[in-house]
Amino acid sequence: MKRIIDGQQINKCFGDEQEKVKVLKDVSVTIYDGEFVSVMGPSGSGKSTLLYTLSGMDTIDNGDVKFIDQSLTECRETELSDIRRQEMGFVFQHPIFLKNLTILDNIVLPAMRDNRKKVKELSSKAQQLMEKTGIGDLAYRMTSQASGGQLQRAGICRALINEPKIIFGDEPTGALNSIAAQEILDNFLQINKEGTTIMLVTHDAKVAAQSERVLFMKDGQIVDELLLGKLSKTKVEQRVESVTEKMLKVEI
Numbered sequence: 001m002k003r004i005i006d007g008q009q010i011n012k013c014f015g016d017e018q019e020k021v022k023v024l025k026d027v028s029v030t031i032y033d034g035e036f037v038s039v040m041g042p043s044g045s046g047k048s049t050l051l052y053t054l055s056g057m058d059t060i061d062n063g064d065v066k067f068i069d070q071s072l073t074e075c076r077e078t079e080l081s082d083i084r085r086q087e088m089g090f091v092f093q094h095p096i097f098l099k100n101l102t103i104l105d106n107i108v109l110p111a112m113r114d115n116r117k118k119v120k121e122l123s124s125k126a127q128q129l130m131e132k133t134g135i136g137d138l139a140y141r142m143t144s145q146a147s148g149g150q151l152q153r154a155g156i157c158r159a160l161i162n163e164p165k166i167i168f169g170d171e172p173t174g175a176l177n178s179i180a181a182q183e184i185l186d187n188f189l190q191i192n193k194e195g196t197t198i199m200l201v202t203h204d205a206k207v208a209a210q211s212e213r214v215l216f217m218k219d220g221q222i223v224d225e226l227l228l229g230k231l232s233k234t235k236v237e238q239r240v241e242s243v244t245e246k247m248l249k250v251e252i
Ligand SMILES: Nc1ncnc2c1ncn2[C@@H]1O[C@H](COP(=O)(O)OP(=O)(O)OP(=O)(O)O)[C@@H](O)[C@H]1O
Pocket: 014, 015, 021, 023, 041, 042, 043, 044, 045, 046, 047, 048, 049, 050
């Protein structure tokens, strides 16, 4: 299988000489093209830091991170930001939008830098994405006129507008009720079915259980992993049980 992200012996500290906190300790992880991987672990175990270092959003102290064949650690900042913008999508727990733009324009805006002359095309693509994620009728609303779940779907559309190879999500369902969370997850499952690789950080066993592989972190290391395979709808409860069981073991 083709590797899309390859992190080798990643070390990352925060703080200064007097108060240094080692957050990632020799972490090695490979994400394969087309996978849907989630990362679980206790609060402070380093999940978000791992996501940010693997996506080149944050630097590492030593080790290496490759996106396909390109070492992100060796990239210049401009190259890195091109890769992040063109090849990666990001979805956060609380998506940030410009309040004076419509939802559609908020989705289109990040793609304008690379496609200045194609505003019409981009708008039509954004509209298609909105329809696909179930918010087609919200295109011309302002962000204040949408629910948290609807805004999160808009965040997914924005992440998809440049047709990224991989989407990184940091607790994308963390601020939503269980129904809205499942709707967002269904969007991710569909996107993954269509070929986009997904890596999510989550505290929710039900979210992790629907991914294909779960990495468990503790104290800055990946201490366990659960291979679930692609989701088949009949077995969700069983998958949740397996994830919860592993998670409890990790927390002990
Ligand atoms: N920018 C930063 N400066 C200093 N310390 C940081 C910074 N970012 C993270 N940390 C520390 O690194 C450790 C790991 O943080 P991280 O956010 O990666 O953990 P997490 O597993 O995602 O936690 P949570 O589930 O609570 O979001 C924590 O102790 C955190 O306080």
